[in-house]
Amino acid sequence: xxxxxALLPLALCALSACSTGNSAAxxxxxxxxxxxxxxxSNGPHAFQVEQAKTAAEQEKGLMFRTDIxxxxxxxxxxxxxxxxxxxxxxxxMKNTPSPLDIIFIRADGTIAHIAENAIPNDxxxxxxxxxxxxxxxxxxxxxxxxxISEGDKVxxxxx
Numbered sequence: 001x002x003x004x005x006a007l008l009p010l011a012l013c014a015l016s017a018c019s020t021g022n023s024a025a026x027x028x029x030x031x032x033x034x035x036x037x038x039x040x041s042n043g044p045h046a047f048q049v050e051q052a053k054t055a056a057e058q059e060k061g062l063m064f065r066t067d068i069x070x071x072x073x074x075x076x077x078x079x080x081x082x083x084x085x086x087x088x089x090x091x092x093m094k095n096t097p098s099p100l101d102i103i104f105i106r107a108d109g110t111i112a113h114i115a116e117n118a119i120p121n122d123x124x125x126x127x128x129x130x131x132x133x134x135x136x137x138x139x140x141x142x143x144x145x146x147x148i149s150e151g152d153k154v155x156x157x158x159x
Contacts, residue, residue, distance in 0.1 A: 033048045034048070034075070035157060036154065038148050039154075040146065041149075042146075045146050047071050048072060053078065054081055063095040064097070066097055068098055070142065072138075074137045076137075077159070079132060085131070087131050091126045092125055093120055094123050100137045101118070101137070101138045101142055102126055103135065105133060107133035109154050109159065110152065112130050112150065113129045114148070134154070
């Protein structure tokens with residue numbers, strides 16, 4: 001019985017450490033997003049998006065994700081990830097089970113091209129059509145629902 005009583009404080013301490021660790025992970029995850037606004041003819045549209053900065057993050061993108069919120073997505077910036085001048089972009093939907101709107105953004109922040117409702121798991125290249133400095137992936141159908149179109153302005157902190 002003494003053994004069980006001695007283990008109780010250790011078990012409570014371990015549980016406390018685990019829940020603190022999960023809380024820290026949740027905070028880190030929340031901090032990994034950034035505020036982004038698309039200003040269209042009908043006003044501003046606010047999003048909270050993840051940022052893919054590295055080549056590895058950009059290669060994975062939103063693959064395997066089914067939980068993309070209406071006001072969420074992923075910003076590929078800088079593009080290309082190694083920096084330098086804007087370049088033509090080619091994306092695909094391999095291993096991506098959710099339809100996406102892929103927004104190609106010029107260096108000046110204006111939208112060059114939108115590929116609406118890209119087909120899940122399709123490996124056909126989706127091209128920017130011109131050199132771009134960033135790419136934004138949103139939940140499929142959001143650009144049409146919000147009236148976002150080519151020429152609209154995209155802004156975010158740090159740009």
